[in-house]
Amino acid sequence: MPSARLLDVSRLVSRAGRVLTGVDRVEAAYLRALLAAPEPLFGLVRTPLGYLLLDEAGLRASLPALVAGADWGRAGPLARLTRPGAPERAAAEATLRRRAIARAPHARLASLLTRRLPHGTACLLVGHTGLTEEALSAMKSVPGAIVTAFIHDTIPLDHPEYCRPGTAQRFTEMLAATAAHADLILTSTGAAATSIRRRLPVPLPVRGVPLGVDLAPPEPLPDGLSPTAPYFIAIGTLEPRKNLGLLLDVWEELAERPQLYLCGTRGWENPVFFARLDEAPAEVIERPGLTDGQLATLLSGARALLMPSLAEGFGLPAHEALARGVPVVALDLPVWRESLGDRPVYLRESDAYQWRASVSALAADAGGGAPPYEPPDWASHFKVVLSMT
Known part of the structure; x- marks a missing residue:
């Protein structure tokens, strides 16, 4: 077992004041699990002024705000200057600065970690934003350190057309830095593991472990x-790869239109879809910002979760829907076949008739439901992960 662990929690800090989504929730699960493990835990936070290092006491004090939306308090003048327009994040970084056991400018991160972390520390990075040359090389400089990176998918390289400009180049640089300094890469599916291995510039162990x-x-x-x-x-950020324009097309052609709830914030590179939403199509309702509990209530009463996504990493909403007995209608993607088998209703993107027919049939079937499904759990995930890191 390692002498201690270090978890980069910068992504959780970046989400201050907002509802946690897919990757954020994974980082939150890692924070809870590592706080429950017997080894001492440290946390790393990247800020505009440099890095903050927290010990376990600082992480425990920050846990309610990091994972459950508790108030961070108010930001001081310096924090407001470094995060203009982001008061919640400024407040989070100000509070963490007070709780930190050490700080360092960006160029001195390696010195900070080698001075403060025990020999043989296991370093974990779960959010992609921390997978930089600066952070990975600094972690690897700690004597005996084992560095593990979680790469959730390769969508920016497989489908750059669905991402913000420059994302594919940054992802390529991230993979290069990971290959140069990490000892192990984790991901959530075998399909993603295969894609990552194919993309790495040098061989590196890659292990797919289903998320909880x-x-x-x-x-x-x-x-x-x-x-x-x-x-x-439909649940998730309203971004191009979610292919939600297909649902608007379907709803326009339905003779009888049930309500369709789009539960997610507006994303990027999607002006045509947003313009259609702004026209308030009949029975299509945008509801961003719902809590996990409110989403659970809304999802549990739905006739189906609709996921016409063109690409997915793990797809937590589909697992959650099936676990609650709610049918899932989706495109036939390898990730769904691997993790969900034949449980979803699979349709082709081009078959608008089948989409309309499936929605109409499900709307008319009050007694229908999904086949039994026992989703993967975090205990099983961490039993594997903690044995390797």
Whole structure:
């Protein structure tokens, strides 16, 4: 076992004041699990002024705000200057600066870590934003350190057309830095592991370990949200690869339109789709910002989760839906076949008739449901991960 562990929590800090989504929730699960492990835990936070190092006490004090949305307090003048327009993140970094056991400018991160971390520390990076030459080389400079990177998928390289400009180049640089300094790469599926191995500039161990699925307890829906059965739901950032324009096409052609809830914030490179949403298509309702508990309530009452995504990493909403007995309708992707088998209803993107027919059939079937499904759990995930890191 390692003498200690270091977890980069910069991504969680960057989400201050916002609802956690896919990768954020994975980093949150790692923080909880490593705090429960017997080895001492340190946390690393990247800020505009440099890096902050927290010990286990600092991480425990910050846990409610990092993973459950508790208030970070107010930011001081310096924090507000470094994060203009982002008051919650500024407040988070100000609070963490006070709780840090050490700080260092960017160029001195290696010196900070070698002075403060025990020999043989296991370093883990779960959010892609931390996979930089600067951070990885500094971690590797700690004597006896084992560096593990979690790469969730290779979508920026497989489908650059769905990403922000420059994302593919940054991802290529991330892979190069990871290959140069990491000892192990983790990912969530065998399909992703195969793609990562193919993309690495040098051989490196890559292990696919399914993510755990947390089922949040239902919470009352917010005022003004009163779904009318039958209704359908799509969950996730409204970005190009989610292919949600297909659902608008389907809804336009339905003779009887049930409600369709789009639960996610608006993303990037999607102006045509956003323009269509701004025209308020009939029975299509945008609801960003719902809590996990509110999403659980809305999802549990839906006739189906609709996922016309053109690419997915792990797809936590599909696992959650099936675990709650809610059918999933999706495109036939390798990631779904690997992790969900024949449980979803698979349709072709080009078959608009089948999409309309499936929605109409599900809307009319009040007694239908998904086949039984026991989702993967975090205990199994960390049993594997902690044995390797």
